[in-house]
Amino acid sequence: MERIQADANIQTLRHISSIFTETHEALDDLLEEVINTATAIVGVKNASLLLLDEKSHTLQFYQASGKKKGELKQFEIPAGMGIAGIVAETGKPIVSNDVQNDERWLRQVSDTVSLDVERLASFPLKAGDKVYGVVQYLDKKDGEEFTKEDEEILDRFTQMMARFFQVTQSREQLGKELDQLKQKTLQNYVIVGESEPIKECISQAERVADSKAAVLITGESGTGKELFAHLIHDRSRRQNQPYISISCGALPASILERELFGHEKGAFTGADSRKIGLFEAADKGTLFLDEIGEMPLDMQVKLLRVLQEENFMRLGGTHPIQVDVRILSATNRELEKCVQEGTFRQDLFYRINVIQLKLPPLRERAKDVPDLVSFFLKKHSQDQRPKKLDKGVLPHLMGYSWPGNIRQLENSIERAVVLATENELSRESFPFDDHQPPIDVDVGQSLKDASDAFRRVFIKNTLKSTSGNRTKAAKILEVQRSYLSRLIKELGID
Numbered sequence: 001m002e003r004i005q006a007d008a009n010i011q012t013l014r015h016i017s018s019i020f021t022e023t024h025e026a027l028d029d030l031l032e033e034v035i036n037t038a039t040a041i042v043g044v045k046n047a048s049l050l051l052l053d054e055k056s057h058t059l060q061f062y063q064a065s066g067k068k069k070g071e072l073k074q075f076e077i078p079a080g081m082g083i084a085g086i087v088a089e090t091g092k093p094i095v096s097n098d099v100q101n102d103e104r105w106l107r108q109v110s111d112t113v114s115l116d117v118e119r120l121a122s123f124p125l126k127a128g129d130k131v132y133g134v135v136q137y138l139d140k141k142d143g144e145e146f147t148k149e150d151e152e153i154l155d156r157f158t159q160m161m162a163r164f165f166q167v168t169q170s171r172e173q174l175g176k177e178l179d180q181l182k183q184k185t186l187q188n189y190v191i192v193g194e195s196e197p198i199k200e201c202i203s204q205a206e207r208v209a210d211s212k213a214a215v216l217i218t219g220e221s222g223t224g225k226e227l228f229a230h231l232i233h234d235r236s237r238r239q240n241q242p243y244i245s246i247s248c249g250a251l252p253a254s255i256l257e258r259e260l261f262g263h264e265k266g267a268f269t270g271a272d273s274r275k276i277g278l279f280e281a282a283d284k285g286t287l288f289l290d291e292i293g294e295m296p297l298d299m300q301v302k303l304l305r306v307l308q309e310e311n312f313m314r315l316g317g318t319h320p321i322q323v324d325v326r327i328l329s330a331t332n333r334e335l336e337k338c339v340q341e342g343t344f345r346q347d348l349f350y351r352i353n354v355i356q357l358k359l360p361p362l363r364e365r366a367k368d369v370p371d372l373v374s375f376f377l378k379k380h381s382q383d384q385r386p387k388k389l390d391k392g393v394l395p396h397l398m399g400y401s402w403p404g405n406i407r408q409l410e411n412s413i414e415r416a417v418v419l420a421t422e423n424e425l426s427r428e429s430f431p432f433d434d435h436q437p438p439i440d441v442d443v444g445q446s447l448k449d450a451s452d453a454f455r456r457v458f459i460k461n462t463l464k465s466t467s468g469n470r471t472k473a474a475k476i477l478e479v480q481r482s483y484l485s486r487l488i489k490e491l492g493i494d
Helices: 006-022 027-042 082-090 107-112 148-188 196-208 225-234 253-261 297-309 335-341 346-352 362-380 393-398 405-419 447-465 470-477 481-490
Strands: 044-053 058-064 076-078 094-096 120-127 130-140 215-218 243-247 286-290 326-331 355-358
Touching: 027 044, 027 058, 027 130, 027 148, 044 082, 058 082, 058 130, 076 082, 082 094, 082 120, 082 130, 120 148, 130 148, 196 225, 196 355, 196 362, 215 225, 225 243, 225 286, 225 326, 243 253, 253 297, 297 346, 335 346, 362 393, 362 405, 447 470, 447 481, 470 481
Parallel strands: 215 326, 215 355, 243 286, 286 326
Antiparallel strands: 044 058, 044 130, 058 076, 094 120, 120 130
16 A cells, blocks of 8 residues: 655654645635545545534535535435435444445435445544534555554544634634724724814824934823824834833822833842833834823833833843844823922923824814714714714804813713713703803804903813912913903903
C-alpha cells in the first residue's frame, strides 16, 4: 500500500497547525487541506464532509472530494437515517467494511450519483458534547479493509477538524460580540452638533490627529473633553493601538505614581507581584490624562521627566523602559492662572500645551440642543420607542443656560425618560434649579425681546458665579467692563 512517509506526515501536520494558529485562512481551505491530507495518508479514494443543520436536524453535504462532489450538494440526510445520520445522532463512529450488505447504508445517495462504495469509515465531527457534522471516508485505493490503525489516524484528523470548527465558531461569536460592543462604545463617543463652534473644534481635532504633538483639551465641565480625546485617537494612525485614560484628580499622588509607572515585586509593602503601569500599557498608543490641573506638584515633576526622555522606571525598578506614547490632556481649570499661582509647573504646561483645543460651553452652541436632545432621547429610550417632546419643550430647553453643559443636558433627558408616565415629555419633565431659571424664549416674542431675555439671565448667572465682581464677569464674557456695566443698566439687572 502506497502512503506518505512518516516525516512527510509530521511536516504536513505542522503545516496545518501553523496555518490555523498563525493565520486567518478561511475555514473551507483548512478543512479541504485536512481532508486531502487524511485521505492521502490512509490511501482513501474519496471523502465527504456533512454539516448538521440544527434547525432542520438534517445533514447537508458541505465538502466532498472526487468527481461526484458537485452532485452530492443537492442531498439532505435526516439525522438518524443511514450510517451518516446514525453517527450524527449518536456521536459515535461507524466503520463498515461491507457497505452493500449493511442495512444501515442509505443507498439513495450512492445510487443517484452512480457512486459504488464497498467500505466506509464515518466519524462524528464532535467537540465536547456538540456534534457539528460527520466526516466520511469511502474505500481505500488498494481495496483493503479499514484497519484499526486507519481508524485511529482518521479519527485524529476528524477531531482536528472539529476543533477548527469550535474555535472558528468562537471567533465568529467573539467577532459579533466585539462588533456589538464597538457599536455600543461608539454610541458613547459620538459628537453631536452642526454649529460653527463645534464644527471648528472637530476640524481642528482631525487636523492634529496624525501628529504626535501633545494636545491640551480645555473647557468647562461637561463640554465633552473625553469625546474629543477619543476623536483624536480614532482619527490617528494609532487608532488600532491602546487608548488608556486616567483621572489625575481622583487618586492620591502615591497611588497615581503606581498607576502611571507600575512597580516591581517587593517595591513596597503589599507589592506581591510586578504591575505594568499605564505608560507601558499605552505604548504605541494614546494616554489621556484627564483633570491634569489637579495633579500634585511632585507628580508633575515625574511626569515631565517621562515626557522629556520618553522612558521611565517602575517603582523599585533599576532599568529604564522606553515607550512611544501620544499624550492628550484635559482640564477645566485655567492652567495659565495656576502657573502664576505656583500650583502648576510652567515647564510641564508648555510640554502638554503644544496644541490647545478649547471646547465651547453649551450656551454658546444652543443651535445644537435639538440634535443633542434627539440623540439622548434615542440613547436612553433603549429598546422602547423614543419619547416625544410636547409643544414648547424644545424652546424651554434651548433657553436654559446649562451650567453643567452637555453632561447636565444628558442627565436631564435620562431622568425625564425614566420618570415619564406618558409618551410625551412636558416642560414639567425638566424642572430646573431655582438658582438657574430657564430663559423665556417662547415663540411670539420679538427677536430683540428674546435676545434681551437671554442676555439678562446669562449675565445674572455670570455675575452670580463671580459673587458680583464685574471685572471678573467681564473677563469671562470677554467684553469690556464698561460695556458690561452699560448692559446691566440697559437690561435692568439688579
